[in-house]
Amino acid sequence: MSLYIFYISNFLLLLCLTASLMQSSKILNNKIFTRPSIIVLASVQLISILLSFLILIYLFLISDFNFDLVYFNSHSEKPLIYKFSGVWGNHEGSMLLWILILVLFNFLFALSKRITERFKDITVAVQSIMIFGFVAFLFFLSNPFALNQNNFFDGIGLNPILQDPLLAIHPPVLYVGYVGFSLVFSLAIAGLITKEVNQQWASIVKPWVFSAWAFLTAGIALGSFWAYYELGWGGYWFWDPVENASLMPWIAATALIHCVLILQKRNVMQSWTIILAILTFSLSLVGTFLVRSGILNSVHTFASDPGRGLFILVFIFFILVFSFSLFAYNSEKINKISSMGLISRGTGIQVNNWLLITILTIVFLGTMYPLATDLLLNKSLTVGPKYYSTTIAPIIILFLFFMFISPRLGWTDTKLYKIIIQLRYLIITSLTITLIISLYFELFNLTEILIIFFSLLLIISSMTASINFNKKNILVRTNLGQNLAHAGFGILMMAVVSNAVYSEERIYNAKVGDNLQLQKYIFSFDKIEQVEESNYNSLKAYFLMKKDGKLIDTFTPEIRFYSNPPTITSEASILHKFFSDIYLVMNVPQDQQSISVRMHIKPFMTILWLGTLMIIFGGIISASIRIGRFDEK
């Protein structure tokens, strides 16, 4: 049985390789061969990969340990959902998922209408070259359907820290984001080849780039949320290389979506938009490479086979060389001379593009520097998180200012003082609120005050801009996506700063019966008990949280002991309130009498996630509106 599955699935991969090869040949504009239409080939690509992915899911669900991948990453006693998510909780499976999304985007684009045939052919061909490369990589270097000769009775299991419902959806969402930029890259290459990077090109690209961006944002947010409650350190962002690897394409993509909008509206910045499209996709690949290569140490690292890392590295190298040569050759032909006013919306967006590239450079240097010294000087070092926060904070102030002012400016030269007079009430309101906040909460750090002030300006400005009445007092349609995302970003920044300033932490050793204090709350250590679950044993502590003698909530931090593979995890117990989270983690008892418990007050966490959600929905709305309303007044 297993042998049949082995042959069928490998046949499917080869089928996809063949279809992709035929599809790729369409980059050449010759009519000598007759080839099936792109839609037929795209369907073959999609169906073959979809079937092999379903087969892999089936193998995990029935726990067929004749397959190496299942043996190393699954266990028969694992709950069903984690057998399912275990499919992409490993190198080979996640590569197959990556390819599945690649062919899905290819298929969806092949379906799209109102695009010239030649442009569509080239885009799909470029996309198929990448599909060919990745399927070949999967087939030869990391085949998920490799059989073993032994009859294993049971599998080794999935890392328990990955056994979490959020982590079942985090990788697919993140991948849709990463891989979505592959299509944007293909569109950029097609634009370079046909020399048509213009307003029409921007309209074609817009829905794809916005949806990829929204998914990437959601993917990063899910990962961050998972780290917050699963790692038990009380933080949501650690400037860990793996997190940075996903942040870098996000920063480039944020610059890109704004350039696509300017291009659509004003037909300027063609070259820069193309560069950003190439950069974003390359960084998505770098993200995959860094995370999967085994260079970084983290729960994300599946394989430490140098051949695999080398493949992605070579792949990135070819993409960069190919696309930049094409760019150098054709860039003169895509640029149109047109101008924008100096004090205009376009300039504001350009300035923020520069600021984003600066932030990208900061993150890139901080992430790569330790790798470089390790490789070249054989010296291990880390870059402290303070590097990122102190370097990025001043840039964020400027960034928030331009985010606030740019949408208020026109596309042609605008008088700045007129705008400021127009916005005087807004500025005064924000200034007053900032003053009240800083006095009431005794906040005297200039950087923090400025971030809060400009965030407030941005939030209020975006919110008032989204409610717009025309002369007849009828609510007109405004750019909801943009305003929602911008207000969300302001809220996020305010929450990040306030959270950093007002977080509190207490560590206690506690015995049953102890009363522990955290601000105005008393935590009574009620009892501790052992619980047996299907795939782990757990030690569960019960803390009763009281305020003024009244019981408010019960906290149950846990330590879980997994046996397949043997691992211990701490599960935090969190009370989410609107203005602050209360967060309890406990650790393995040092002696039999007491346990260590760490208590955090984490202000504005709910608001922080809310801001993130607004950004994601802003992206989704912008992606779903076909014709840009960037300038609708």
Place this chain on the structure above:
Amino acid sequence: MTSLVKSRLIKFLLSLIIVLIAVLIIIFNLRDNIIYFYGPTELLKNPDKQGQIMRLGGLVSVDSVQNETDSIFYFSITDGDNEIEVKYEGILPNLFAEDKGVVVEGVYMNDGRFIANKVLAKHDENYMPPEVIETLKKSGKWQGE
């Protein structure tokens, strides 16, 4: 100058200044926030490193863990040749154990003791930090493959 050339010139100069300032800030900040990693032998050979924030890694020496109060711990980190005594106040991670790999972050004091403010948590029982493997290989005590 035409207004187009003028506006381009201003934009160019503006971006140049931004880039210069940014690069300077980045470099200075990066230099200030680098945390080096050392093994015990390496650290003992370089007494000039005293007073700096750094990471120290190796194996937790057998029978070295003591606690003074509920949350102050003493233990030694060894690479087989040399060991350094570490003082740590806080919660030890779940997988902290004698004869297992550990990485601590803190300051190497001039009395030869290491005051740690972080013991880096690891999640897998068999996981050995690569720096520790490197350290053990240097002292010839590495048992793995």
